[in-house]
Structure formats: structure tokens, C-alpha cells
Amino acid sequence: MSLYSEKVMDHFRNPRNVGVIEDANGIGEVGNAKCGDIMKMYRKIEDDIIQDVKFETFGCGSAIASSSMATELIKGKPVAEAKELTNRAVAEALDGLPDYKMHCSVLAEEAIQAALKDYQDRTGKTV
Amino acid sequence: MIYADNAATTRMSETAVNTLISVMNGNWGNPSSLYMHGQKAKETVEKAREKIAAAIGADPREIFFTSGGSEADNQAILSAVAQGKRNGRNHVISTVFEHHAVLNTLEKLKKDGCEVTLLDVYENGIVHPEDLEAAIRDTTCLVTVMYANNEIGTIQPVRELGEICRRHKVPFHVDAVQAVGHIPVDVVGDNIDMLSASAHKFHGPKGVGFIYAKKGIKLSSLIEGGAQERGKRAGTENVPGIASMAEALAESTEKMAENAQYITKLRNRLIEGLSVIPHSALNGDAERRLPGNVSFCFEGIEGESLLLLLDDRGICASSGSACTSGSLDPSHVLLSIGRVHDVAHGSLRLSIDEEITEADVDYIISSVREVVEYLRGFSPIWRDLTEGRKQFIL
Numbered sequence: 234m235s236l237y238s239e240k241v242m243d244h245f246r247n248p249r250n251v252g253v254i255e256d257a258n259g260i261g262e263v264g265n266a267k268c269g270d271i272m273k274m275y276r277k278i279e280d281d282i283i284q285d286v287k288f289e290t291f292g293c294g295s296a297i298a299s300s301s302m303a304t305e306l307i308k309g310k311p312v313a314e315a316k317e318l319t320n321r322a323v324a325e326a327l328d329g330l331p332d333y334k335m336h337c338s339v340l341a342e343e344a345i346q347a348a349l350k351d352y353q354d355r356t357g358k359t360v
Numbered sequence: 361m362i363y364a365d366n367a368a369t370t371r372m373s374e375t376a377v378n379t380l381i382s383v384m385n386g387n388w389g390n391p392s393s394l395y396m397h398g399q400k401a402k403e404t405v406e407k408a409r410e411k412i413a414a415a416i417g418a419d420p421r422e423i424f425f426t427s428g429g430s431e432a433d434n435q436a437i438l439s440a441v442a443q444g445k446r447n448g449r450n451h452v453i454s455t456v457f458e459h460h461a462v463l464n465t466l467e468k469l470k471k472d473g474c475e476v477t478l479l480d481v482y483e484n485g486i487v488h489p490e491d492l493e494a495a496i497r498d499t500t501c502l503v504t505v506m507y508a509n510n511e512i513g514t515i516q517p518v519r520e521l522g523e524i525c526r527r528h529k530v531p532f533h534v535d536a537v538q539a540v541g542h543i544p545v546d547v548v549g550d551n552i553d554m555l556s557a558s559a560h561k562f563h564g565p566k567g568v569g570f571i572y573a574k575k576g577i578k579l580s581s582l583i584e585g586g587a588q589e590r591g592k593r594a595g596t597e598n599v600p601g602i603a604s605m606a607e608a609l610a611e612s613t614e615k616m617a618e619n620a621q622y623i624t625k626l627r628n629r630l631i632e633g634l635s636v637i638p639h640s641a642l643n644g645d646a647e648r649r650l651p652g653n654v655s656f657c658f659e660g661i662e663g664e665s666l667l668l669l670l671d672d673r674g675i676c677a678s679s680g681s682a683c684t685s686g687s688l689d690p691s692h693v694l695l696s697i698g699r700v701h702d703v704a705h706g707s708l709r710l711s712i713d714e715e716i717t718e719a720d721v722d723y724i725i726s727s728v729r730e731v732v733e734y735l736r737g738f739s740p741i742w743r744d745l746t747e748g749r750k751q752f753i754l
Contacts, residue, residue, distance in 0.1 A: 236668075245668065251738045266702035266741055269662055269682045269690065273740040291739040293664035293683035334683075 237294060238328035244298035249305050252287040258355055261347025264340050270296045272344040274304070278352055281312045281360075288344070295327075295334040302326050303341035312352075312360045315345055362720045365676045366561075366652055367510050367538060367711035372604075373563040375611050380565055380604040391597050392586065401599045408606035412570060415613045416555065417546040424571050424579065424589045425602050429537035430461035431582065432556030432571035435593075436533040437465045437504060439573075439580045440554070441474060443531075444501020451475045451499040453530075455487055455516075457696040458506055462535055475499070484645040485514035485697045492521055496528045503532050507539035507555075511680055511693040511709055512644030513653025515543065522551025531577060537561055537569075541612035542650055543620065553577050559601065564608030568601035619714040623651040626712060626721050630654045633725030637732055639745070641754045643694060643707065654710040657699055659754045660742035661706045661735040663690075669731045675724055680707040702741070703753050 235242060252275075259276035270292035277285040286308050290300040303323050307315040320338035324330045330338060349360055363371065372380075383404060389395075391402035406420070413420040426432045437452070444450060454466060456478045466476045477495045479487050487505060496503075503525050508515045518534055525532035533554040539545055540555075541562025547555055554577060558569035573579045573592075585594025612619075631642055634656050643655035658666070663679030670677055680691025682705060689695070690704035699707075710724065736742040744750040 242668075245665070246672065248738070253743075262740060266705070269701070269705040271740050289738045289740040289743065291660065291741045292662050293681070294668045296662075296683075297665055 259352030383600040429558030440502035449501035507536040513650035559605035
């Protein structure tokens with residue numbers, strides 16, 4: 234019996250796409266240290282496709298797992314598709330999160346949106 | 361598994377387990393029954409009362425059994441406030457970093473018109489007696505201060521605080537849940553009028569504790585019913601739990617000096633080993649703390665992920681981060697000693713007992729160092745700190 238699902242623990246223990254993209258053209262940072270969660274997402278977008286995505290997260294197990302899962306769900310996908318990704322989809326892909334941890338998946342969705350907005354601001358392209 | 365969360369609960373001692381089982385098996389009568397089988401149970405309860413009283417320097421008639429520390433805290437506070445009400449007094453003094461069994465009870469009383477003053481505990485987590493002196497009013501009906509803090513382990517100047525209360529004729533309650541069985545507690549020398557304790561914090565069973573009420577202090581019952589515990593706590597006594605608690609306390613008291621010396625040595629080794637981690641800080645006074653308590657904050661990481669990764673390495677510990685408290689705020693204790701939110705989220709509490717070895721301690725030190733470094737490796741806060749976009753706090 235564990236606090237989290239196997240999938241959450243897997244993504245927490247072995248987070249995918251951790252790190253920084255030096256030549257990212259879309260960066261989003263959400264959350265704040267006061268609440269105990271910060272997610273930063275880096276994107277490399279080419280031809281409207283998310284070629285690469287990486288993240289850094291300060292937060293609890295489910296925040297790290299949500300970040301990891303979110304990057305997996307959007308990597309290699311068209312930008313338009315990433316824009317539609319909801320927090321619920323992230324949570325479902327993790328086989329669910331405890332109720333009081335759902336805000337971690339919300340943070341992941343917000344990080345994706347923030348990075349997309351940054352991309353739009355930088356390139357002038359509307360997604 | 362290395363168990364380093366003894367402030368949460370302790371493993372029952374072999375004596376405590378054996379006592380519990382043997383009373384359940386052969387001594388299951390109701391202490392209120394007049395036949396021999398019932399009276400045997402009553403005798404067991406009374407023997408336990410004597411043992412417990414002896415451990416804290418009380419008279420057996422001053423000990424009342426409860427379901428644990430929270431009930432004892434509630435009963436002590438509500439009794440004193442009820443008594444105060446009869447005398448036109450409605451002011452209670454406590455501290456900002458009490459256990460929620462105390463703080464939430466006071467919060468509830470405030471809604472009924474009770475006035476509450478919470479004393480500061482300063483950066484080292486210790487109350488200043490002169491602050492208590494200054495806070496006492498003509499209407500003060502209770503002072504309630506914990507003996508030792510459950511999160512940062514700091515030991516309060518109970519004797520001095522008690523002296524001040526005596527001088528002002530104000531009842532003094534001490535939540536000694538973390539202290540009893542670990543450090544010497546003497547209700548007479550410490551000027552204590554009421555005291556709460558819980559068995560599972562000193563290798564006894566869960567669901568049982570006691571309240572000490574000095575002769576002359578009027579306790580009101582929280583639970584109405586039969587005349588058990590001389591009318592102060594209705595309900596058939598938890599005979600096995602009470603007997604087991606008494607054995608556990610007798611054993612802890614007997615081995616206290618020896619255990620404390622051993623645990624303190626390993627605690628200091630732990631503190632020394634963890635202090636090497638850059639941008640970390642010990643929480644609470646370095647000297648005036650429980651023998652087994654180690655509490656740290658590590659900048660740039662969050663406590664829950666630290667705990668989960670330590671769990672993967674077989675280490676049981678706890679944290680005061682928001683994510684482990686189930687609320688958005690980190691521990692009120694860490695905030696009370698001036699740790700800001702960002703830092704309080706990265707807290708770790710290790711509470712060790714006499715079972716721990718030097719090798720365990722070294723393993724904990726290397727594990728915490730590795731996990732903190734790993735988590736900092738992909739923490740955006742840590743990056744901001746190390747790249748100069750944010751100022752280090754620790």
C-alpha cells in the first residue's frame with residue numbers, strides 16, 4: 234500500500250525529460266515557492282512540432298511525476314495538440330492522483346500553457 | 361528498515377507487548393465488577409497507576425487514564441477554562457508552536473469568548489519566561505506550554521514557567537507527550553499542575569495515555585457515564601493498554617539516563633553529518649533539545665519528495681512541508697521560529713531511539729546528502745539560487 238499509484242512512483246523515481254534546453258524557444262514557469270511547488274518547462278518547437286521538452290520541478294512527489302508525465306504526453310506532438318492537454322489527462326495517465334494532489338496536475342497544465350504563451354510572444358506565431 | 365520517526369510513534373517494547381497480551385488473555389474482567397475476576401483487573405489498573413505516578417513524581421490519586429495525549433490536552437484545557445469561568449476568568453496563555461491538540465482547542469474556545477495569548481518562541485524555539493510574566497493578567501485562568509516540541513525537539517524552561525504560574529496562582533498545564541519517558545519529568549520540582557502524556561511515544565501501545573492533575577485541581581470530565589477514574593473519565597478502563605503503558609514507562613524511566621546518553625551522542629553525529637550539506641540549517645536550539653530529535657531545513661528542495669526517496673532507501677522520517685501536512689502551509693512550528701515558507705517546505709525531521717546504530721546514522725547521513733543533491737539537481741529554485749537570480753536564505 235502506497236500513497237501514490239505505481240505509475241506516479243515510477244515517474245517520480247525515474248522522471249523523464251529532466252533538465253534544461255539551452256536554445257529553447259518557449260519557457261514557462263508556474264507555481265511559487267511559498268506554496269511549495271514550482272515547475273519550469275523548456276520547449277524546442279520547430280515546424281509547429283514540439284521537438285524537445287524538458288522540465289525542472291521543485292515540489293512533492295506528485296508534482297515531479299506530473300511534470301514528467303506532461304512532458305511525455307506532449308513530446309513530438311503538434312503544438313495545437315499540446316494546447317488541448319488538460320490536467321485531468323495528466324492525472325489519468327498517472328492512474329490518478331489523491332484528491333488533495335490534483336493541483337499538481339493543474340500546475341503541469343499551466344506550465345504547458347505558459348511555455349506556449351512564451352513561444353507565441355517570442356515568435357509572434359499564434360498557436 | 362531504519363526507523364527514525366519516533367516522535368510520530370515508537371515500536372512497542374517486548375515487555376509492553378507481553379504485558380498487553382497477557383492481560384488480554386487472562387485478566388479480561390471488568391474492573392467495576394465485584395467478583396474476584398473483576399477485582400483482579402482493578403488491581404492491575406491500580407498497580408499501573410502507582411507505577412506511572414512514581415515515574416513522574418506524582419501521587420497515584422493524581423493520575424487519570426485517557427485515550428491518549430490529545431484527550432488529556434483537551435481535558436486539561438477545558439477543565440481549567442470551565443473553572444476559570446466560575447471565577448470570572450477567561451484568559452489563557454500558551455505558545456505559538458503547541459501541538460494542534462492544544463491550539464485547536466484554544467481556537468474553539470476563542471469562539472466562545474475566551475481570550476488567548478500565544479507566546480513567541482523566538483529563533484531557537486524556546487519561550488522566554490519574562491514574556492510569560494508580562495502576559496499574565498488578573499483574568500488568566502490557565503497557562504499551557506509543551507515540555508518539548510514535537511517537531512524541533514526544543515525543551516522549554518518548564519520549572520521557571522511553573523514558578524511564575526505559582527507566584528501568580530495560575531494553573532499550569534504541560535503537554536509532556538514528547539518528554540515523558542525520554543527526559544526527567546518531575547511534576548513537583550517542575551511546578552506542574554496538570555500534565556498530558558501518551559503511551560505510544562514511549563514504547564507503549566496506541567490509544568492510551570494519562571493526565572496528571574495535582575491534588576486540588578478540579579478536572580471536569582469530557583465523557584459522561586459511569587464513575588470510572590473517580591468520575592473524571594467514564595467508560596470501562598482499557599485495562600491491557602493501561603497495564604502495558606505502565607510497564608513501558610517503568611522500563612523507559614529505568615533506562616532513561618543510559619538511553620539518553622547513547623541517543624544524544626548519535627543525534628549529535630547526525631547533526632554534524634547533515635550540517636555539511638550546503639545551505640542547510642538545524643531547526644531549534646542545538647543544546648536544549650530532546651536527545652533523539654534532529655530537525656533540518658534544506659534550501660531548494662521540497663520535503664515530501666525527500667521523504668519518498670528516503671523511504672525507497674529504507675529510512676522512515678517525516679517533514680513539515682505543506683505536502684505532508686495536507687494543507688497549503690508548511691508546519692506552523694517551523695514558521696514560528698522564523699523559517700520562511702520557501703525554506704520550511706524543505707524540512708526533515710529525524711527522531712531516533714536507542715535501537716539505532718552508528719552505522720544506521722552514517723547511512724542516513726549519506727542518503728540524505730545524496731537525495732538532497734539529486735533533488736537540487738532539477739530544482740528551478742536551486743538553479744535561481746546558484747545562478748544568482750535569487751538570494752540564499754540559509
